[in-house]
Amino acid sequence: MLNKLSLKVALIFFVFIMIVEVLLFSVLYTNLVSNQVDEVLEGLLARGSSHRDVLEKSFDDITLNHVSLMETEAATDVIITGKNGEVLSKSTEATNEIIQLIEHENTISHDGKVIEDRWRTAPYIATVSPIVIEGELVGHVYMFSPSDAVQSVVNELTRQFVIIGLLTVLLTIITIFILTRFLTLPLIHMKQVTERMSTGETDISLEATSRKDELGELASAIQTLARELEHLKRDRNDFLANIAHELRTPLTYIKGYADIAGRSSLSLEERGHYLDILKEESEQLTLLVKNLFALAKMDQNQFSIVPERVKLCESLEKVVKRLHPVFEEKKVKLDLNCPMHVIALVDPERFQQVMLNLLDNALKHSPAGATIGILSEMYQGKAVVEVSDEGSGIPEEELPFIFDRLYRVDKSRSRASGGSGLGLAIVKEIIRLHDGKITVNSSLGQGTTFRMELPGGEK
Ligand SMILES: Nc1ncnc2c1ncn2[C@@H]1O[C@H](COP(=O)(O)OP(=O)(O)OP(=O)(O)O)[C@@H](O)[C@H]1O
Ligand SMILES: [Mg+2]
Known part of the structure; x- marks a missing residue:
């Protein structure tokens, strides 16, 4: 019954809040992830570009080896190619996946570019920065970073999101539970009270009357109704008692006069007199009943x-x-x-x-x-x-x-x-x-x- 109401309210709240939360969380999550990935990619590109800058200053074997040596120690890797795409120096074995990425291209802007950003599927993310000396393209610096690194960052983020998400759902459920109790408990109480009222009980009290909101007003209205019912009941009882009294008096008269009129010792004239009184009394009685009936009809708005x-x-x-x-x-x-x-x-x-x-x-x-x-x-x-x-x-x-x-x-x-x-x-x-x-x-x-x-x- 009313528990259904609280369930309904709770469900509507829950669905609504969940939709808002899921929306907010997913926007926040995708933004955070793409920011993180962008940061990693930009870092890789910057590192490649700084190697390139060094190489543009002195493009010789010592520097080439030096750059590669630096990358063997780091999590990232480098491959430097020459004018025709030949590998001049590298910090790691060029696997197939890596070789696929090294495509000879002459039109890359000096700022370099990202050539692999599919961190979810590809084993590496990669960038390239062209080496230009005195206006002439002399080679490329390719930078690689294993995708696992990005993935683990994202995984950590996801884990935190799941935990926070679960906590929010739990908090939402608790809040909704408390709220609906707060709203529906007084309603349930009022319903029980009105049910008791319909069985004739009018001596009722509702705690909710002390509330200053609509529920309080409703409770007060019910309380007033109960009082009015009590009055009505008393009035009706009084009225019935009065009617009984009113009917009894003329009936007593009628019986008395009928007894007298029945006496055999009466003269015709006397008997006529008593019969007149009897007629008058019964007319009065008829009028009384007629009037009562009219009033009853007025009460029911049938008049x-x-x-x-x-x-x-x-x-x-x-x-x-x-x-x-x-x-x-x-x-x-x-x-x-x-x-x-x-x-x-x-x-x-x-x-x-x-x-x-x-x-x-x-x-x-x-x-x-x-x-x-x-x-x-x-x-x-x-x-x-x-x-x-x-x-x-x-x-x-x-x-x-x-x-x-x-x-x-x-x-x-x-x-x-x-x-x-x-x-x-x-x-x-x-x-x-x-x-x-x-x-x-x-x-x-x-x-x-x-x-x-x-x-x-x-x-
Ligand atoms: N004009 C009046 N002068 C003095 N008392 C009056 C007057 N009108 C009414 N009353 C008083 O008010 C009472 C109620 O009047 P009401 O007309 O309801 O009843 P009733 O005249 O006694 O009976 P019914 O009208 O049903 O025959 C009367 O009993 C009478 O005491
Ligand atoms: Mg009168």
Whole structure:
């Protein structure tokens, strides 16, 4: 798995570094070898030329013999030829290979030249320097040196190169090993941790979080993820517990009223009354389940929102008309204030749902004779809608929670107040899906104002 990653990284490193090293080494090696060989060849030529210089001063038997004598003692050898290529003097027996090299040539420049440089294959390397006295070519000085000497120099060089090369490979491998461990060990650790997380464990710690590099950032991200998961898990458990509670209460009512309604001693009228309550309760229960289902769909982004340009005034008038009877009954006044030009980019159905929820809340918490105001206006390109009531208000410490699911300020679930605590959660989700914003302002005993900002639909 991840070991594969370290292997891959190591292999890429290794191949890359090896290519660079081989390239560098071979360039260095060939240069060094050819320098060494050149040096030897130049030395040989210089020696031949200095013999030639002596011979040009005095070209006689004594000097010829003297030159040869000098070379018998040295590792190099000399052969001096005359005008027609005849051997005048030599420091060694002229073997076949040597004789082959002595070719009579009259066009060699006075500086001389190398006539054999194939030190790898030929037994000798050789140079020639022409002897010129008073403008006339009188002979040649041939110098020979056995190739073994050059070969052993080169061999020594090769040996050193091999040793250094092996050392470099070893060092490279060690470095790569350490480097990949340094990179992949934390990765392996993180992988193990995420695997543990996927089995539900969220209490994890990663050492790599202290690192200041990308691996450290990744480790921190994983740690944060684990914490969030932990929160989610707790939230989900709380939520499930709440749902169970919410369902149990109405079910208890239903069972109780059903028992009563079943009594044979009841009058028809009484039985009708209890059956009405039963119907109401089961309707409530249906609504609760429906709302829960809607919220679940919103969580999974399966809740479709089709925004269009909506004249808010028309939409608001529709809501007001729809709620008129209920408000009338409770003797609460509805005051709608909206200029015609306010246009929002919203899903009309969802917007109605939001307004119904907010107005339902406002009405529930308003005393008879109070007024509920709806105000709508354009503000910085956004469509703003405010719903304010003169009701009981919400305690400040409760404000942060009222948008939570199943949260109610009044914890007792009386049949009168009746809510399930899902209305505002749904409102908030719908607004979020519209990329809008909802805020609340409330003072206890004075009233509450909900303010929404929705995307405006430009003309
Ligand atoms: N206008 C308001 N005035 C006073 N309190 C409010 C107002 N609106 C909401 N609240 C408080 O916020 C809580 C949460 O509101 P929410 O609409 O989410 O739930 P609900 O009205 O109790 O139930 P549901 O809307 O699901 O029937 C309410 O229980 C209530 O205590
Ligand atoms: Mg409500």
